[in-house]
Amino acid sequence: MTITEFIKTDVKAALQAQGKLPYKLTLGAMSEHYKVSLTPVRHAIDELVDEGVIRRKDNGRLELVPDALKGRKVETPAPAAYEKNLEEQIRKDVIARSLQQDTEYLREQATAEKYGAGRTVVRQIFSRLAGAGLIEHVPRCGWRVRAFSEQDMHDYLDIREMLELKALDLARKHFDEDELREMLKTNRPARGSDQSRLDFDLHDYWIERCGNRYIREFFARYSPFYNALFNYAVIDEKVKREMAQEHCEIIECLLERDWKGARQALSNHIRDQREAVSRMIEYLNSNKLAS
Template sequence: MTITEFIKSDVKAVLQAEGRLPYKLTLGAMSEHYKVSLTPVRHAVDELVDEGVIRRKDNGRLEAQPEVLKGMKLEPPKEDATERKLYETIRQDVIVRSLQQDTEYLREHATAEQYGAGRTVVRQIFSRLAGAGLIEHVPRCGWRVHPFSEQDMHDYLDIREMLELKALDLARGHFTDDELQKLLKANKPGRGDAKSELDFDLHDYWIERCGNRYISEFFKRYSPFYNALFNYAVIDERVKREMAKEHCEIVECLLAKDWKGARKALSHHIRDQREAVSRMIEYLNEKKYA
């Protein structure tokens, strides 16, 4: 997936979901947003104009046409398996640095050399990680890893618990048994030698249906960073099995219309994530200083 393809895909996805872009529709603003040169942005805009997603007005200004994407099923651009593996490798390295509070700047050239990759590919990966809140671009310095703070995590989980419980209450009338049954099947606690199966997107089910844009925007802004850490912290089968059980308990309560039980199960599940990340930090520190 090239930088141009990534920008095109991202613009379409954001317009379809939000109906507007979080930046001015100019080449300069887009270049700054995606932390890339003007060239791939210009190519992406030209292709989006050809597809009718963006209109170039008589005065030369650009205007988004989100209605063109209404009801359209967007196909994500195909990603090379090698590039996908490189993205996951760099992503895991960034998460470890974050958990260890390593604030050393990442350099595109040094990272490209380290992994034997092209600098353009590395820049694109860094842009995706920045979009997930894991790193940020600092002009003339490089890319800075977002350092993990245990106090920040506790503060985030406190707010997350309150807002998710509120989202669960607000979304109550929008659940269907068919959808809940699918969620139940996607979360399977392992038995014997069978590995557990986890659906990490379970929480999005009620957040997306709560109808409160302030709740939705909170999770859109802050959850990618913490979700990446939480998901990385689930390293052993025992933890996965416990989380799968907790997911199933929440969904089973929703199927039974046991709203009080569902709130209690969700609250317990969120609080358990503190312990998972704390264990991960201890593990990484022991490994670092061994």
């Protein structure tokens, strides 16, 4: 859901539920209420005018159209749905820059204008991305993208494989068969025209249950940055299907108490992520050269 779509839906939901809006029907008041720039507000109003929910008077002022939504079904948007969508867009842009070694500073105002958002919202998103290790704040300069290093990735995966296999061993007695079967449902390779189902939280299952705080602290500190890159590298259905199949293989081995098989499947799965990210780098670089 875009910011414009969120504003439109929220306006209609408020009108249907209360018959009025909790702010003045002006560009400035709506921009302040939704904490966004005037652009998405203006687009939302234009579309609401086209739909007959709002009309422009001869003097240019806006007014609500009584009973315009009578008989219509309006869904209430999830709180901050537009902000979640905005954060995903900015996150993807940051990851692409990281993979392309583009460490140019991000400016809050420029980013806000680019996405038609409020500067406060952008600052909050940048803070969360910094917490995930994707960017860092440099006083008086802005926010700097963390440049991806292929050698760092290989080093991380070496340590990750060793520690995650250890976590898997330590967590054996804490596995629950019903929980494992539930995870099988959330990790399914595609069949026919269906889309693959992939649960990226699978690895947290044994990390959280391993009982070793040093292992947990390692993943809490270093995994957010690389997980974001690995998840971004799942660029097509073929890759998703392969990863879902690998997830299922690990879970099925755990259900059968085939610890050796589970360790081997997990090891293979982690090593395959090197290739996924390498393909992503090649893809981004080829697009950069073509543009």
